[in-house]
Amino acid sequence: MASNASASQMTASALLSVHATSDTKYDEVSTTSANPPESVERHPEFFFEDKLVAIQVEGTLFNVHKHQLTKSEVFSDMFKMPRIQGPEEGSTPEHPIVIKGVAAADFVALLKVLYASHFSSNPPAPTAALMIPAFRLANMWNFSELRTYLIPLAEKHLDDVDKIVFAREFGIKEWLTSAHIRLSQREEYLTTEEARKLEVDSVLLISRMREKYRTERGKWPFPPNSYYCAGCSGLTNATTGAYYACDECGTSSRNPLRCLNPNSALAQKMSGPSTVDTTSLEEEVNKWVEDEYSTKK
Numbered sequence: 001m002a003s004n005a006s007a008s009q010m011t012a013s014a015l016l017s018v019h020a021t022s023d024t025k026y027d028e029v030s031t032t033s034a035n036p037p038e039s040v041e042r043h044p045e046f047f048f049e050d051k052l053v054a055i056q057v058e059g060t061l062f063n064v065h066k067h068q069l070t071k072s073e074v075f076s077d078m079f080k081m082p083r084i085q086g087p088e089e090g091s092t093p094e095h096p097i098v099i100k101g102v103a104a105a106d107f108v109a110l111l112k113v114l115y116a117s118h119f120s121s122n123p124p125a126p127t128a129a130l131m132i133p134a135f136r137l138a139n140m141w142n143f144s145e146l147r148t149y150l151i152p153l154a155e156k157h158l159d160d161v162d163k164i165v166f167a168r169e170f171g172i173k174e175w176l177t178s179a180h181i182r183l184s185q186r187e188e189y190l191t192t193e194e195a196r197k198l199e200v201d202s203v204l205l206i207s208r209m210r211e212k213y214r215t216e217r218g219k220w221p222f223p224p225n226s227y228y229c230a231g232c233s234g235l236t237n238a239t240t241g242a243y244y245a246c247d248e249c250g251t252s253s254r255n256p257l258r259c260l261n262p263n264s265a266l267a268q269k270m271s272g273p274s275t276v277d278t279t280s281l282e283e284e285v286n287k288w289v290e291d292e293y294s295t296k297k
Helices: 002-008 012-020 073-079 104-115 128-140 144-157 160-170 173-185 192-197 200-213 265-271 278-296
Strands: 052-057 060-065 097-099 235-237 257-259
Touching: 052 104, 060 104, 104 128, 104 144, 128 144, 128 160, 144 160, 160 173, 160 192, 173 200, 173 278, 200 278
Parallel strands: 052 097
Antiparallel strands: 052 060, 235 257
């Protein structure tokens, strides 16, 4: 009973000290309140005031930990400004800091990423709807560590269309080049939703690259006024004078073409996978991106 009584009378400091040194007895623990050190320094990284700051964005009110906001150079400088007379902005929900020109949904995205630990077992899904607005505000208010965290995350998880949207807004030229090249090379055409996300210039470039540098599967391989030998075409003119019915449509003809080799070079172009002139395509996309950037400067 004596030991239980001693335990119930212990301060939080003493109890934590006991857990830190399991072989220490309760009655041997000295508390910091009994013998305070001569000087105590606040840790520059892990001393949190834990003060809440009220912020209004559009018609929504937020209560956010001040130490999270001080990770921003803009907010940190704002908190250092001398106070004016009257209630302090952000001190209560009745006197919030009002942020204009920012969407409440974008601010929510920023807070979700800001509060998510890098080691969280249940982090928010790294979607474009989350990362693009979160990075927009992190960039605007100079959350430098958050920007550094989000860039590789966006590069890993965004698809090529969203990478172009991201790269255009935040000036990442390297992403523009690689994403346009991959979209021009892939088998699938742009969907309507993808085309709506991209600017008209990007849609036109991708369409032009596909038409110019791809040989599509099933495309007619004979250009107008071209000549091919029987070996390459797999076809020969069967001039026998007799009528033959076309095996495809049944039309009779006296001068049909006879298939000699279904595996000819031109037949392979029609039945095989699409081919891409990768080198020429990459050169033209690179030039297009460079020209676009030089025009905007």
